[in-house]
Each structure stands twice: as C-alpha cells, then as structure tokens.
Amino acid sequence: PVPLIIDTDTAQDDCVALLAGLLDPRADLRAITMVAGNVGFEAQVRNAFMTLNAAGRLGEVPIHLGCTRPLVRPWVSAEDVHGDGAGGLDMDFDGCEPEREHAVDALVRLAAERPGELSIVAIGPLTNIAMAAVRDPEFAANVGRLYIMGGSNNGRGNITAAAEFNFYVDPEAAKAVFAAGFDITVVPWAPLTLDQAVFDQTALDEIAALGTPLAEFFTRVCAATLEFDRSVGIDGTTHPDSLTAALLLHPDLVRRSARYNVDVETGSELTRGYAAMSWGVHGLPDNATVVEDVDAAGFHAYIKALLATPTQPA
Ligand code: BDR
Ligand code: CA
Secondary structure: OEEEEEEEOOOOHHHHHHHHHHHOOOEEEEEEEEOOOOOOHHHHHHHHHHHHHHOOOOOOOOEEEOOOOOOOOOOOOOHHHHOOOOOOOOOOOOOOOOOOOOHHHHHHHHHHHOOOOEEEEEOOOOHHHHHHHHHOOOHHHHEEEEEEEOOOOOOOOOOOOOOOHHHHHOHHHHHHHHOOOOOEEEEOHHHHHHHHOEEOHHHHHHHHOOOOHHHHHHHHHOHHHHHHHHHOOOOOEEOHHHHHHHHHHOHHHEEEEEEEEEEEOOOOOOOOOOEEEEOHHHOOOOOEEEEEEEOHHHHHHHHHHHHOOOOOOO
C-alpha cells in the first residue's frame, strides 16, 4: 500500500477522496491534514470526522488542524457552492478530537520518517504544503509524490474566468509549491475534471441503487454542489478531488499526461490564481506532470466499487 496523507478542505468531493484513502486496499492513509478552503474550518473538521465514521474507521486515522487562512490574503470560502459541505448530514463522532500536533508539523514529520515514500494528495488550497516547505528545506525532497487538484489547463476557471478555486484562494502558496522542487502531478479543473469527472443523473441513480450506507452518504454530501453545478449548466456533480486520489492509487487510469512548467499568477486581481501551464515551445524548465485524459468509465466504476463497500458507521 501507498503511505499517504490527504491535505483537504473537507466538503463534498473531498469527503469522497477521503473514502478512497480509507477504503482502497492500495492506500495506507497515515493522516488527514486540514487547510482553510471550501467551508468554515469547524465544518470541515466535522465533515472529516463524519467521513471517517461513514467508512467505519472512526478513531483510526489522525486528523491534524492546519493553516486557518491563506499565506497573505483573507480566506475566501465557498459556502454558496458547498453549503456546510455535507448536505446537512449529522453523524456522531463523540469522543473524537483532532490531534494536538499542527498539520504542518505532521506533514514535515511524516515525510521525514520515510524519505521518498510518502505521497500527498493535496485537494484544497496549498497553504499547508507551502508552509511545510518553508518549515523544512528537506520537505519537498522527502515527499515521494505530490498530487495536486488545482488550476485549469485552458483558462476556464470555476471561480473566475482565469482561476480554479484552490489556486485562487491561496495563489502565493500555489506559486511557492510549484517552485519548491516537489515531484508534482496536477489534476486540473478544466478541461479534465469538468469533462471527465462528472456524475450525471444516470450515474447518481446507479449509485443510489447500491443501497449501502456509503451510497447514501455520497448522495447526501453531494446534494448541495449538485444543485449548484446544475444551476450553472453542469450536467451533474463534479469530482475532481476523488479523481486526484484515484489517479495516485491507480495510475493506469491516466490515459494521457504531459510535462509542463506550471506557475501561478499572484500580481493581478483580474487573473489572480491563474495557472500558466507552459509547454516546450515556451522554453521553460518543466516542473510538473499535468493529467490531460483519463479512463472516465474506469474512474466511475472505481467510485461505485468504493461506495458498494459494506461499512458499519457507529
Ligand atoms: C476544488 O475546489 C473545491 O470546490 C473542490 O473540493 C475542489 O478541491 C475545485 O475547484
Ligand atoms: Ca477540495
């Protein structure tokens, strides 16, 4: 199994990405680290605990609280998209507390314990990852693979025309991470996940028909974003974060990827958080692999199989 940390702003598709880390036999989820992003910090922590419970693994994976705002800017959250991030779900996690160790310290420690072996799936703003790289100059080298959900490869953002949410919220952190020497794979919002990681009504009906507690959990946590996505003309609920986790654990789902130089705009307000993905003709050294095409049917089947897992929430 892959030793793994998921760095997350737990709402909707983040919860499903956590399920991959918790239930896929290929994953050895060592910690969940929390970063300011989608919804209020307390709601994010609650959503992470409820996901542990839904997976029948409450108390088994430590949750570390990380940075509660971006490096230099005020936090922008997305409750208009996500609601509370879990469709009003109210599951018990009595007696469970987050760890006392800060997420940045946990990231640095766990990477240093097994240099080159730990993978990170970063599916929120990159604040914790950037802070860990500042904290420990060896951090980037100690991390094996860093899979990032963020950016758009054709300028079609989801929060502004230029920017995808995770890079928009903390562009300085994203810029620092791409300059830090990590072994990075990027799973961009558009065109990739917008085209290939959407669960439409047919897929949602198939999932509901599974009849498992996890299928019910999925339907519930996706409810708010489904409504939002439909209101903006997307035919279903978008799942970039669980796709990112799935691709790390099952690289055979990648159909095409290419090396790019990725840099992130921090100066302009109009294009704040824009991910410039430069290819060979621009003459810049590559620093990341960008996923361009995936086996979408394989990804859907993977998520369905996860949700078919019989679990016993407390
Ligand atoms: C990203 O922002 C959030 O809405 C999702 O969880 C995903 O990580 C997509 O832009
Ligand atoms: Ca996320």
